[in-house]
Amino acid sequence: QTPDPGDPVWNVRWALCTRRSSGAPAPGSGATIFALSSGQGRCGIAVIRTSGPSSGHALRILTAARDLPPARHASLRLLSDPRSGEPLDRALVLWFPGPRSFTGEDCVEFHVHGGPAVVSGVLQALGSVPGLRPAEAGEFTRRAFANGKLNLTEVEGLADLIHAETEAQRRQALRQLDGELGHLCCGWAETLTKALAHVEAYIDFGEDDNLEEGVLEQADMEVRALEVALGAHLRDARRGQRLRSGAHVVVTGPPNAGKSSLVNLLSRKPVSIVSPEPGTTRDVLETPVDLAGFPVLLSDTAGLREGVGLVEQEGVRRARERLEQADLILAMLDASDLASPSSCNFLATVVASVGAQSPTDSSQRLLLVLNKSDLLSPKGPGPRPDLPPHLLLSCLTGEGLDGLLEALRKELAAVCGDPSTGSPLLTRARHQHHLQGCLDALGHYKQSKDLALAAEALRVARGHLTQLTGGGGTEEILDIIFRDFCVGK
Ligand SMILES: Nc1nc2c(ncn2[C@@H]2O[C@H](COP(=O)(O)OP(=O)(O)OP(=O)(O)O)[C@@H](O)[C@H]2O)c(=O)[nH]1
Numbered sequence: 001q002t003p004d005p006g007d008p009v010w011n012v013r014w015a016l017c018t019r020r021s022s023g024a025p026a027p028g029s030g031a032t033i034f035a036l037s038s039g040q041g042r043c044g045i046a047v048i049r050t051s052g053p054s055s056g057h058a059l060r061i062l063t064a065a066r067d068l069p070p071a072r073h074a075s076l077r078l079l080s081d082p083r084s085g086e087p088l089d090r091a092l093v094l095w096f097p098g099p100r101s102f103t104g105e106d107c108v109e110f111h112v113h114g115g116p117a118v119v120s121g122v123l124q125a126l127g128s129v130p131g132l133r134p135a136e137a138g139e140f141t142r143r144a145f146a147n148g149k150l151n152l153t154e155v156e157g158l159a160d161l162i163h164a165e166t167e168a169q170r171r172q173a174l175r176q177l178d179g180e181l182g183h184l185c186c187g188w189a190e191t192l193t194k195a196l197a198h199v200e201a202y203i204d205f206g207e208d209d210n211l212e213e214g215v216l217e218q219a220d221m222e223v224r225a226l227e228v229a230l231g232a233h234l235r236d237a238r239r240g241q242r243l244r245s246g247a248h249v250v251v252t253g254p255p256n257a258g259k260s261s262l263v264n265l266l267s268r269k270p271v272s273i274v275s276p277e278p279g280t281t282r283d284v285l286e287t288p289v290d291l292a293g294f295p296v297l298l299s300d301t302a303g304l305r306e307g308v309g310l311v312e313q314e315g316v317r318r319a320r321e322r323l324e325q326a327d328l329i330l331a332m333l334d335a336s337d338l339a340s341p342s343s344c345n346f347l348a349t350v351v352a353s354v355g356a357q358s359p360t361d362s363s364q365r366l367l368l369v370l371n372k373s374d375l376l377s378p379k380g381p382g383p384r385p386d387l388p389p390h391l392l393l394s395c396l397t398g399e400g401l402d403g404l405l406e407a408l409r410k411e412l413a414a415v416c417g418d419p420s421t422g423s424p425l426l427t428r429a430r431h432q433h434h435l436q437g438c439l440d441a442l443g444h445y446k447q448s449k450d451l452a453l454a455a456e457a458l459r460v461a462r463g464h465l466t467q468l469t470g471g472g473g474t475e476e477i478l479d480i481i482f483r484d485f486c487v488g489k
Pocket residue numbers: 254255256257258259260261262273274275276277278279280281282301302303304371372373374375393394395396397
């Protein structure tokens with residue numbers, strides 16, 4: 001690829017190669033790096049890899065062979081320590097000559113037996129080869145980025161994939177790693193380049209009769225279509241972030257409704273104390289759980305009631321505060337106690353006020369759960385007829401739990417976005433920032449009477465899209481993103 005100093009992406013790569021603020025040394029600085037890429041500790045197979053120009057040399061030295069094995073084929077080789085000649089392990093080795101490798105450089109993978117002594121023996125042997133040094137955290141990926149193998153959103157997807165703890169997170173990360181968000185942005189940037197070309201043509205040749213008619217109108221049309229697309233994605237923005245860092249689900253209700261019992265049931269561990277004494281929970285207790293494949297921060301809170309002691313009052317204050325931050329509220333009542341003042345008060349305040357919100361994307365969602373259904377007599381006085389839609393549950397017998405989980409799955413898919421369908425989600429505040437920046441710049445475009453200013457607005461808008469995928473990015477952003485990686489990735 002020939003360097004083009006006018007190309008922002010190329011500029012970042014160049015900046016990466018020449019200037020370093022901190023952390024890992026510049027890619028392309030000639031060093032060959034090595035690291036254990038699989039997990040630490042005893043295991044069946046451990047993967048050690050190298051990247052850089054001396055990779056092939058290192059492979060030849062460790063296998064005491066003059067020739068390299070065939071590229072991209074697994075070959076069984078005896079590895080020995082180049083200093084003592086002592087055999088280390090019989091291992092599978094893979095030779096990936098650049099640029100067709102993960103980093104774009106020459107790479108080698110050693111699949112060795114996973115014992116700690118074998119791993120440290122091979123690492124020490126590699127360290128003794130001139131030109132090789134241990135890799136810093138994220139350095140392999142950083143080299144892949146610098147060599148144009150991954151764009152920034154793909155790097156983020158890779159980091160998310162490594163950290164994914166739930167199924168929905170894994171699906172989302174894989175989609176981002178596949179470059180969906182990046183492709184979308186590149187397509188939008190292309191649209192803007194076209195619009196800009198039209199405006200510039202008009203600036204240069206506006207008086208010229210040869211210019212096609214309606215070039216400016218065409219640019220306007222393209223910008224309008226882009227605005228609609230960006231708006232739709234921004235409305236979705238909070239969902240992707242929730243999927244990445246967990247949706248806030250808060251359990252609330254009057255004292256003794258069984259809130260702590262539910263939290264323990266959903267998290268499958270004794271997070272909260274359960275007792276027949278009303279006012280047992282005072283602090284907000286937060287626990288991360290995987291609910292139907294979605295990452296959730298589940299909070300247990302104090303039962304809402306007035307006229308209690310100082311400590312419980314503080315608990316109620318904290319409960320209300322937490323309630324305001326909830327993406328999804330699990331409102332719980334004792335089904336056998338619906339007529340009590342605390343139940344009526346809860347229905348009239350919390351449940352009614354959330355129900356009255358107009359359903360926008362940022363509005364809170366609520367599931368009303370009537371617990372202790374086991375206490376209702378089979379025919380007996382059914383729940384009040386004027387109740388809003390609700391689910392019956394018994395934390396004691398587990399009846400109704402499947403229905404609740406299914407309802408939670410639906411609610412969470414709405415709160416987090418469903419990564420198996422729909423458009424790619426914006427998983428980071430950084431994505432939202434640049435899309436908003438782009439949209440704002442398009443606003444300036446429409447307002448400018450002056451064509452030179454309009455063209456500049458289009459350039460700013462396009463700049464935001466390029467930055468999203470890593471063009472024109474600053475060192476600090478790169479440092480933050482690569483810091484998330486572990487050594488060996
Ligand atoms: N019969 C029956 N009892 C239940 C059920 N769920 C919880 N309980 C009981 O109800 C009492 C209160 O349960 P908790 O989970 O402590 O209720 P809470 O809402 O967290 O109470 P506070 O923290 O005091 O507000 C305990 O004695 C539980 O064993 C249920 O489904 N059926």
